[in-house]
Amino acid sequence: MEIVVFLCENSIEGILTGVYDAWAEALSSGLGHARCRLQTELLQPELFCTYRETAPDMEKAGKVIRTLRKRLGEEVYECLCYAMASREPDKAEAVYKTIVAGLSMKQGYRVLDKVTDPYVARCFDLKRNVGSEIHRELEFLRFQELRSGVLLAKIHPKNDVLMYLGPHFSDRLPLENFLIYDMSRRKALFHEKEKDWYMMEALELDAGKAGRISTEEEYYQDLFRMFCHTIAIESRENRALQRQFLPLYFRDVMPEFA
Amino acid sequence: MRRKNICLIFIKNVDIIEHLFYYISMEREREELSEEKKTEYRTAGSTGEDAEENVESNIEESIEGNIEGDAEETAERNTGYGCREIEERKELPAAGPRSGEALVKEEGGELPVMEKLRILTDAAKYDVACTSSGVERKGSGKGMGNTKLAGICHSFSADGRCISLLKILFTNYCIYDCKYCVNRISNDVERTAFTPEEICSLTMNFYKRNYIEGLFLSSGIIKNPSYTMELIYTAIWKLRNIYRFEGYIHVKAIPGADAEIIYRLGLLADRMSVNLELPTAEGLRNLAPNKNRTTILKPMRQIQNGIVSSKEEVALYRHAPQFVPAGQSTQMIIGATPESDYQIVSVAESLYQKFALKRVFYSAFVRVNEDKTLPALPGGPPLLREHRLYQADFLLRYYGFEAKELLSEERPNFNVLLDPKCDWALRHLELFPVEVNKAPYEVLLRVPGIGVKSAQRIVRGRRLSNLQFDDLKKIGVVLKRALYFICCNGKMMYRTKIEEDYITRNLLDTDNKRPPQPDIINGREVTYKQLSLFDDVTWTRKKLADIR
Numbered sequence: 018m019e020i021v022v023f024l025c026e027n028s029i030e031g032i033l034t035g036v037y038d039a040w041a042e043a044l045s046s047g048l049g050h051a052r053c054r055l056q057t058e059l060l061q062p063e064l065f066c067t068y069r070e071t072a073p074d075m076e077k078a079g080k081v082i083r084t085l086r087k088r089l090g091e092e093v094y095e096c097l098c099y100a101m102a103s104r105e106p107d108k109a110e111a112v113y114k115t116i117v118a119g120l121s122m123k124q125g126y127r128v129l130d131k132v133t134d135p136y137v138a139r140c141f142d143l144k145r146n147v148g149s150e151i152h153r154e155l156e157f158l159r160f161q162e163l164r165s166g167v168l169l170a171k172i173h174p175k176n177d178v179l180m181y182l183g184p185h186f187s188d189r190l191p192l193e194n195f196l197i198y199d200m201s202r203r204k205a206l207f208h209e210k211e212k213d214w215y216m217m218e219a220l221e222l223d224a225g226k227a228g229r230i231s232t233e234e235e236y237y238q239d240l241f242r243m244f245c246h247t248i249a250i251e252s253r254e255n256r257a258l259q260r261q262f263l264p265l266y267f268r269d270v271m272p273e274f275a
Numbered sequence: 276m277r278r279k280n281i282c283l284i285f286i287k288n289v290d291i292i293e294h295l296f297y298y299i300s301m302e303r304e305r306e307e308l309s310e311e312k313k314t315e316y317r318t319a320g321s322t323g324e325d326a327e328e329n330v331e332s333n334i335e336e337s338i339e340g341n342i343e344g345d346a347e348e349t350a351e352r353n354t355g356y357g358c359r360e361i362e363e364r365k366e367l368p369a370a371g372p373r374s375g376e377a378l379v380k381e382e383g384g385e386l387p388v389m390e391k392l393r394i395l396t397d398a399a400k401y402d403v404a405c406t407s408s409g410v411e412r413k414g415s416g417k418g419m420g421n422t423k424l425a426g427i428c429h430s431f432s433a434d435g436r437c438i439s440l441l442k443i444l445f446t447n448y449c450i451y452d453c454k455y456c457v458n459r460i461s462n463d464v465e466r467t468a469f470t471p472e473e474i475c476s477l478t479m480n481f482y483k484r485n486y487i488e489g490l491f492l493s494s495g496i497i498k499n500p501s502y503t504m505e506l507i508y509t510a511i512w513k514l515r516n517i518y519r520f521e522g523y524i525h526v527k528a529i530p531g532a533d534a535e536i537i538y539r540l541g542l543l544a545d546r547m548s549v550n551l552e553l554p555t556a557e558g559l560r561n562l563a564p565n566k567n568r569t570t571i572l573k574p575m576r577q578i579q580n581g582i583v584s585s586k587e588e589v590a591l592y593r594h595a596p597q598f599v600p601a602g603q604s605t606q607m608i609i610g611a612t613p614e615s616d617y618q619i620v621s622v623a624e625s626l627y628q629k630f631a632l633k634r635v636f637y638s639a640f641v642r643v644n645e646d647k648t649l650p651a652l653p654g655g656p657p658l659l660r661e662h663r664l665y666q667a668d669f670l671l672r673y674y675g676f677e678a679k680e681l682l683s684e685e686r687p688n689f690n691v692l693l694d695p696k697c698d699w700a701l702r703h704l705e706l707f708p709v710e711v712n713k714a715p716y717e718v719l720l721r722v723p724g725i726g727v728k729s730a731q732r733i734v735r736g737r738r739l740s741n742l743q744f745d746d747l748k749k750i751g752v753v754l755k756r757a758l759y760f761i762c763c764n765g766k767m768m769y770r771t772k773i774e775e776d777y778i779t780r781n782l783l784d785t786d787n788k789r790p791p792q793p794d795i796i797n798g799r800e801v802t803y804k805q806l807s808l809f810d811d812v813t814w815t816r817k818k819l820a821d822i823r
């Protein structure tokens with residue numbers, strides 16, 4: 018049986034465009050959704066599969082977004098957004114099929130309750146995973162003050178969570194110029210004092226300039242390191258517990274562990 | 276398919292779900308950025324990063340494996356304040372902060388801030404409750420900071436406790452002599468005090484770098500409670516009004532201070548707490564001669580009433596000032612005095628019911644002073660006991676349990692091997708197994724291995740389709756625990772005996788909590804049923820006897 022695999026760009030608008038195209042194909046060709054698949058990358062080509070590339074198209078993605086928000090509600094839409102930020106290769110397929118499941122229900126906003134549907138369960142898993150990474154970045158990300166007064170944070174998240182840090186930090190630091198840089202994906206989130214935040218891709222960080230920290234920076238790092246050290250109670254020491262809550266993976270950017 | 280020279284702009288503020296997409300060529304965007312910013316932000320020379328392998332935490336475990344899987348999972352210890360009647364009533368200065376500032380000069384001293392921070396952190400570290408939860412507030416756009424309902428931990432110290440707030444004392448001078456406290460007047464320790472300025476700039480600079488969620492300020496008592504509270508007020512007033520700090524602030528209310536100043540401070544703080552110090556009035560008499568129960572409960576009641584009337588006002592007038600919006604908490608020391616777990620849990624229960632507290636914190640007693648009235652603790656602070664109390668506390672707050680269901684006069688202490696929920700279930704096997712597809716939510720909550728979140732998902736999921744064990748696993752139920760207590764569509768997961776001894780043994784096996792040589796306890800072989808009767812207090816006593 019012939020299966021059509023849509024290859025889409027690995028981004029929210031890419032995946033949603035893919036959903037749009039796959040949907041159209043499933044209906045028009047009479048294949049049905051069962052025989053359409055959505056992938057962000059070409060893994061191993063399989064037999065009996067036709068591969069089709071779809072280019073991200075803002076208009077199509079926008080239509081899908083509007084439908085999702087209207088028919089499935091904000092909670093489901095948010096879940097899908099998180100899932101699409103995942104690094105897992107099967108995310109596009111899980112999202113696509115969850116959308117199919119949701120739109121086939123009368124009460125689409127309840128689609129996440131369909132725990133018996135493997136795609137929905139997968140989406141939920143992905144969302145949980147991404148959500149917890151976002152939360153960890155809110156906890157463990159650290160800003161350094163550069164000589165120019167700009168606050169710079171470098172992160173290396175496993176999933177593509179950078180965008181989800183924007184609302185939090187711009188609400189919290191409205192009067193600061195800050196920049197969060199995703200070292201793995203080479204993209205950045207900017208916030209200009211009293212302005213909106215936005216994202217940029219394909220950026221390199223100038224190691225020299227980014228390393229020029231303000232005169233006070235080291236002083237506050239020292240103070241905080243000393244604070245963290247002093248606040249621990251010796252007779253309760255428990256490094257394993259500390260590691261459980263704060264995995265080593267995050268510590269390279271945290272001054273208290275420098 | 277590659278997308279280059281394109282960037283996304285998201286409209287700020289409103290949540291991610293509100294975002295709008297625009298395509299804009301990067302070139303254009305670059306032009307818009309000022310020349311200076313361009314060079315600042317973006318250039319050549321990539322930064323390599325090497326990823327250490329992450330220790331993925333097991334979500335299923337954290338949901339139910341340890342009942343404290345909530346954002347406030349802190350477990351810490353104590354200092355505290357509380358006082359006798361107000362000795363000398365100081366004339367209150369007008370609401371402004373000026374007077375307080377003058378007061379603090381004389382205490383400030385000339386130590387560098389680094390030294391002060393060391394001393395006043397060290398003096399504050401026994402205080403529990405480094406949590407920043409209870410209130411969701413967006414920033415006004417004119418200052419710095421916001422607050423999140425669940426709170427955020429920013430680091431973890433070497434003892435595994437969360438660091439969420441800058442937890443410091445204003446000063447460690449103290450006129451009182453609480454036996455358990457490092458700062459008591461009879462101790463010969465280095466003393467110092469911050470100035471309000473120092474507190475403000477530490478808070479702002481730490482916050483800006485995402486080190487902390489806010490400030491937790493408490494203090495030893497200088498001169499008298501009201502005077503001390505006035506100092507705290509000065510610092511907090513400055514922080515809120517001069518520095519425009521909008522993050523989380525937790526302050527201690529000192530028993531014996533004027534109601535008026537407690538009220539004023541409550542309008543600036545997010546959370547206030549009055550320390551109960553010890554579970555019973557008698558314990559307090561023995562270890563904290565300058566404090567008494569009545570003066571401690573008085574401000575607690577005042578804050579409770581203040582919160583209620585502030586909520587009513589806010590309901591009427593949206594912009595009415597909020598009083599202690601994140602609620603009130605308290606803490607007590609565990610193991611310095613001889614109360615049983617049953618007494619402690621009952622005290623907590625009545626604090627929740629009668630004083631509407633948000634949280635009660637327990638702190639395993641750390642023996643910092645040599646004093647014959649304090650118990651010796653050769654095994655270190657009673658951490659397991661503290662842990663069990665936190666678990667029980669969660670059962671009271673989220674799982675619908677009552678203190679008298681968990682313990683009784685006959686069984687006054689928690690089990691050393693089993694958490695309180697398992698322990699309860701094993702003593703009520705007649706209620707199990709429950710049918711997952713039918714049992715009411717409240718009943719599901721009582722099943723070991725099913726937490727609040729999974730119970731909710733079960734209830735929502737089963738409306739759409741019949742659930743199987745496989746689905747439960749995906750939902751987050753910890754099956755290796757739950758399997759003894761549930762069935763799906765009339766069938767249990769495995770053929771298993773519903774028998775206390777059998778289940779206890781299996782549960783202890785899965786948790787690897789089997790004591791190394793259970794059969795030698797008391798010098799003879801014991802069944803697991805007997806084993807499950809060992810509580811922490813007896814167990815510790817037994818171990819002590821062995822040591823001797």
Ligand code: SF4
Pocket residue numbers: 354355356357449450451452453456457458459460494495496
């Ligand atoms: S000695 Fe002073 S600082 Fe210590 S607990 Fe008593 S009142 Fe508080």
